[in-house]
Amino acid sequence: MRHRLGWSALLMGLLVLGGLFALRQFNGAHAAPPAADALEEAFKKARAEGKYRMLLHQIKVDKDAETYGQFKDLGHQTRTEYAGQKELSPGYWVYVAPYWYVWRDKTSVQRGKRAWGPEQATGEPDTDGAGDIQTAWASASQDGQKEWLTLEYDEFVTPTAVLVHETFNPGSLYRVTAFKPNGEEVELWSGTDPTETDSGRGISEVPVKANFKTNRIRIFLDSPAVPGWNEIDAVGLRDKDKKMYWAVAVDASSTYAQPFQDAPAVTPARVRDERLERLEQEVRELRATVEELKKAVKKDK
Numbered sequence: 001m002r003h004r005l006g007w008s009a010l011l012m013g014l015l016v017l018g019g020l021f022a023l024r025q026f027n028g029a030h031a032a033p034p035a036a037d038a039l040e041e042a043f044k045k046a047r048a049e050g051k052y053r054m055l056l057h058q059i060k061v062d063k064d065a066e067t068y069g070q071f072k073d074l075g076h077q078t079r080t081e082y083a084g085q086k087e088l089s090p091g092y093w094v095y096v097a098p099y100w101y102v103w104r105d106k107t108s109v110q111r112g113k114r115a116w117g118p119e120q121a122t123g124e125p126d127t128d129g130a131g132d133i134q135t136a137w138a139s140a141s142q143d144g145q146k147e148w149l150t151l152e153y154d155e156f157v158t159p160t161a162v163l164v165h166e167t168f169n170p171g172s173l174y175r176v177t178a179f180k181p182n183g184e185e186v187e188l189w190s191g192t193d194p195t196e197t198d199s200g201r202g203i204s205e206v207p208v209k210a211n212f213k214t215n216r217i218r219i220f221l222d223s224p225a226v227p228g229w230n231e232i233d234a235v236g237l238r239d240k241d242k243k244m245y246w247a248v249a250v251d252a253s254s255t256y257a258q259p260f261q262d263a264p265a266v267t268p269a270r271v272r273d274e275r276l277e278r279l280e281q282e283v284r285e286l287r288a289t290v291e292e293l294k295k296a297v298k299k300d301k
Contacts, residue, residue, distance in 0.1 A: 051107060064095055065097040069097070125233045127231075136168065145254075146222055149252050159210055162176050169226050170204070171230075175190045176217060177217065179217070
């Protein structure tokens with residue numbers, strides 16, 4: 001009899017636990033999203049007082065606040081999957097509830113600009129004349145695939161125009177997107193590059209309308225459609241007051257530049273530490289589930 005009651009209580013506990021989980025999901029789905037200003041502040045906080053730069057991924061994981069609190073600087077990670085997100089790049093992970101921010105760079109590491117590296121597209125234009133000049137970004141191949149550049153700016157701004165400085169084989173620009181403070185990518189423009197392909201070089205000024213502030217945009221280039229390397233010297237954002245903003249960090253789909261020699265090494269010790277971190281997280285989650293189940297069973301009794 002005691003055995004049968006025990007199984008009955010356990011079954012009831014599982015049903016209660018399922019109900020609690022569903023209620024939590026319902027409440028989470030209907031909770032008011034953070035205000036834009038709060039998300040801008042969260043982005044700045046995630047930089048850990050200016051420690052990191054060039055955001056690669058922004059992943060929303062509400063439940064990690066139970067483990068890490070409101071803020072956690074987890075350091076460099078090489079995991080490629082997390083919370084259903086795949087193909088993640090190695091980077092520095094910082095949690096500001098409810099988002100993980102994965103950064104590419106440590107600002108304390110001072111690096112020079114590589115010939116044709118994406119960092120050549122930071123700052124104001126500095127390439128004199130048209131041609132295959134190493135002070136502009138160039139992709140790994142001339143026409144192997146469509147390419148993109150993601151550009152990060154110091155300030156959040158509502159852009160009215162994006163100005164792309166093309167210095168070699170222009171005319172391949174076909175799309176511009178921007179990222180909201182919550183990480184959502186939104187298309188601002190698509191069409192034909194304003195600069196003619198036979199111009200040598202040019203400034204492709206694209207008017208845009210955005211009802212949100214952004215500090216990250218992405219430009220897309222149809223490289224196969226315009227033969228040769230389609231080189232980019234700078235990308236400016238202009239606001240309603242005609243003020244110009246220039247990128248402080250850039251990521252690219254590919255680059256002709258050689259890799260940096262001081263990139264964080266993927267050592268056996270680092271891999272081991274990250275595996276331990278993941279196992280500890282799984283154990284914490286399992287313990288929390290067991291505790292909820294115990295409470296549900298005890299309440300049923």
